[in-house]
Amino acid sequence: MALAALLAGCTSGGEGSERTSRPDAQSRGPAGPVPQGLERFYRQSLSWGDCADFATTERATLAFNGPDIECGRLTVPLDYDEPDGTEITLGVVRRRAGNQDERIGSLIMNPGGPGVAGMPAAASLSQKIAGTALGERFDFVGFDPRGIGASEPQIRCLTDSERDAERADDDETDNSPDGIAGQEADARAFARKCQQRTEHGEAMLANLGTRMVARDMDVLRSVLGDEKLTYLGYSYGTRLGSVYAETYPGNVRAMVLDGAIAPSKNQEEQLIAQAAGFQRAFEQFVDWCVQREDCALGADPSTATQRFQELVRPLIEQPVPAGDGRELSYDDATTATAQALYSRDLWTALNSGLDELTQGQGTSLMRLADYYNERGPDGNYSTTQDAHTAIRCVDAPAVTDRQEILRAERRYEEVAPFLDDGKPDGAALGPCAYWPVPHTLEPHLPDARGLPPVLVVSTTNDPATPYQAGVRLADALGGGLLTFDGTRHTAFLQGNECVNGAATDYLVNLELPPEGKRCT
Structure with missing residues (x-):
C-alpha cells in the first residue's frame, strides 16, 4: 500500500502561454552527463500537447482537466545493456513554472506504490502548488514509470x-x-x-525494477534540460530516490524523501513493520x-x-x-x-x-x-495491483x-x-x-558517497512507513530529518504549513531545516 510525483527545463513561451492540442516539440537537452552509447535517448526532443490520449483511468481524466497541464512521451531502451534493441515509452506530464524568468528547473515527483501512476498524481498536486514558491520556481513534472499507466507497454x-x-x-x-x-x-x-x-513478456518483467526506473529518471532529467535532478518521492518513491542517489550521486541537486521504506529490511520485515x-x-x-x-x-x-x-x-x-x-x-x-x-x-x-x-x-x-x-465505477481496474506485485518480485529476493x-x-x-x-x-x-525472472535488488543501506544533502520527512504515526525507517534513511544518506508529529501517510504538501514551509525552503534555497526540527 502506498503514494506521490515531479519535473524541469527552459521554455520558449512566456508566462500565460496558451495551451493547444497541437504537440509543442521542445529540445532542451542533453544536459549534464550523458552515458556512452545512450546519446540518442538523452538528446531526444519531447513533444508536449493535450493529455486526453494519456488518460487510462477516470482519475487520470479528471486530473488532466486542470489548467496548463501538458503531456508527452519519453523513449527509453527496454534493456539498458542493449540500447540498440527494443524501445519502450514513458508518459510524462508537466505544469510549467509560473515565473519563467526565475525558474530554477524541474521538480520530478513519484507518488509511490510501487505500481502507482505518477502522471495523475503530479497533475493533481500541481494545481495545489500553483502560485506558491514551488509552483512559481519549478516546472512540476510527473511520469508513469515503465509498465505503468500511460507508459507503453503496460504490465498486465x-x-x-x-x-x-x-x-x-x-x-x-x-x-x-x-x-x-x-x-x-x-x-x-x-x-x-x-x-x-505483458508485451515483450519475460524481457519486460526482467527490466521492470527500480534500478531501471532510476535510469529512466536520469534520461528524463537530461532531456528536460536539467544538469542535476530535483526530486520529490513519497513512500516507495523514497526507495526510487535512494537508488537514483546511489547510481548518480553527482547528478542530484536536491531530494525530498517523504515516508521512507526501510531500505535494509526484507519484504517480510517490511510487512511486519x-x-x-x-x-x-x-x-x-x-x-x-x-x-x-x-x-x-x-x-x-x-x-x-x-x-x-x-x-x-x-x-x-x-x-x-x-x-x-x-x-x-x-x-x-x-x-x-x-x-x-x-x-x-x-x-x-x-x-x-x-x-x-x-x-x-x-x-x-x-x-x-x-x-x-483503483476500480472505476464502470468495473474497470487500473493495472496498479498487477504492476505492484511484478515490481516487488523483481526488486527483492522471494x-x-x-x-x-x-x-x-x-x-x-x-x-x-x-x-x-x-x-x-x-x-x-x-x-x-x-516469478520467471531473477530479482535485481537486495535489501541494503544505500551508499551514495558524493551525494549533496537531502531532506527526509518522517511522520511519527505513519501507518504504512514507520518513523524509524525515515530516521535510518536520513542517517544512511547523510541528510537532514524533518519530523512530523501526526497520524497519516506522508506529510509534505498534505496541508501542514510547517512541513510545507521547511521542505519548500530546502527545495528552493537548498537550506536544510535546523537539526531536530519537528512539526505538529
Whole structure:
C-alpha cells in the first residue's frame, strides 16, 4: 500500500502561454552527463500537447482537466545493456513554472506504490502548488514509470473479472493442505499470466525494477534540460530516490524523501513493520471513534479490537451485499479499513462503513476498497495491483522458506491483532516464488558517497512507513530529518504549513531545516 510525483527545463513561451492540442516539440537537452552509447535517448526532443490520449483511468481524466497541464512521451531502451534493441515509452506530464524568468528547473515527483501512476498524481498536486514558491520556481513534472499507466507497454496480469473474483474469494484464510495447494496454484497462475499477457513478456518483467526506473529518471532529467535532478518521492518513491542517489550521486541537486521504506529490511520485515504501523493508526482511530455517540466499535477502547473482529471475521464464510450485485468479502473489509487509516480525513467514512456493516450491508466499505484497488465505477481496474506485485518480485529476493513465512504470519498477527482473521496460520508461497525472472535488488543501506544533502520527512504515526525507517534513511544518506508529529501517510504538501514551509525552503534555497526540527 502506498503514494506521490515531479519535473524541469527552459521554455520558449512566456508566462500565460496558451495551451493547444497541437504537440509543442521542445529540445532542451542533453544536459549534464550523458552515458556512452545512450546519446540518442538523452538528446531526444519531447513533444508536449493535450493529455486526453494519456488518460487510462477516470482519475487520470479528471486530473488532466486542470489548467496548463501538458503531456508527452519519453523513449527509453527496454534493456539498458542493449540500447540498440527494443524501445519502450514513458508518459510524462508537466505544469510549467509560473515565473519563467526565475525558474530554477524541474521538480520530478513519484507518488509511490510501487505500481502507482505518477502522471495523475503530479497533475493533481500541481494545481495545489500553483502560485506558491514551488509552483512559481519549478516546472512540476510527473511520469508513469515503465509498465505503468500511460507508459507503453503496460504490465498486465489479471482481467477485470479475474480481479473481482480474486477479491471476492477469501481463500488466503484457508490454510488446510488443500487450501495451501490452492493458494500456490493461484500464485503460479498469476506469474504465468503476467508473462503471457505483458508485451515483450519475460524481457519486460526482467527490466521492470527500480534500478531501471532510476535510469529512466536520469534520461528524463537530461532531456528536460536539467544538469542535476530535483526530486520529490513519497513512500516507495523514497526507495526510487535512494537508488537514483546511489547510481548518480553527482547528478542530484536536491531530494525530498517523504515516508521512507526501510531500505535494509526484507519484504517480510517490511510487512511486519507496516502492520505495527497500521495497528497504531487503528488505535488512534479507536481513540477518536469512542468519543462519538455513533461509534461502530462501541464506547470502550479496550474492547474495540474484539468488536472489529466480530464485525469482519464472519465475512470469511458469509459476505454481505455491497450494491450492484456485489458482495463484501473479509479481504475487502480489511482493505477498506487500511485505506481509511492512511489519513484522518477518511475516519468518518470508515466509522460509517463499519456501522453499515452492523446492519448487514457493505456498500460504503466496498467503496473504500475499490478506491484502494483503483476500480472505476464502470468495473474497470487500473493495472496498479498487477504492476505492484511484478515490481516487488523483481526488486527483492522471494521468500521460499516456509518456516520463515509461518514465523512472519504469527508475528504479523501479534503486532496487528485487529488484522488477525482468527484462522490457523499457513505458509503458502506467493507469486514471487514462481516469478520467471531473477530479482535485481537486495535489501541494503544505500551508499551514495558524493551525494549533496537531502531532506527526509518522517511522520511519527505513519501507518504504512514507520518513523524509524525515515530516521535510518536520513542517517544512511547523510541528510537532514524533518519530523512530523501526526497520524497519516506522508506529510509534505498534505496541508501542514510547517512541513510545507521547511521542505519548500530546502527545495528552493537548498537550506536544510535546523537539526531536530519537528512539526505538529
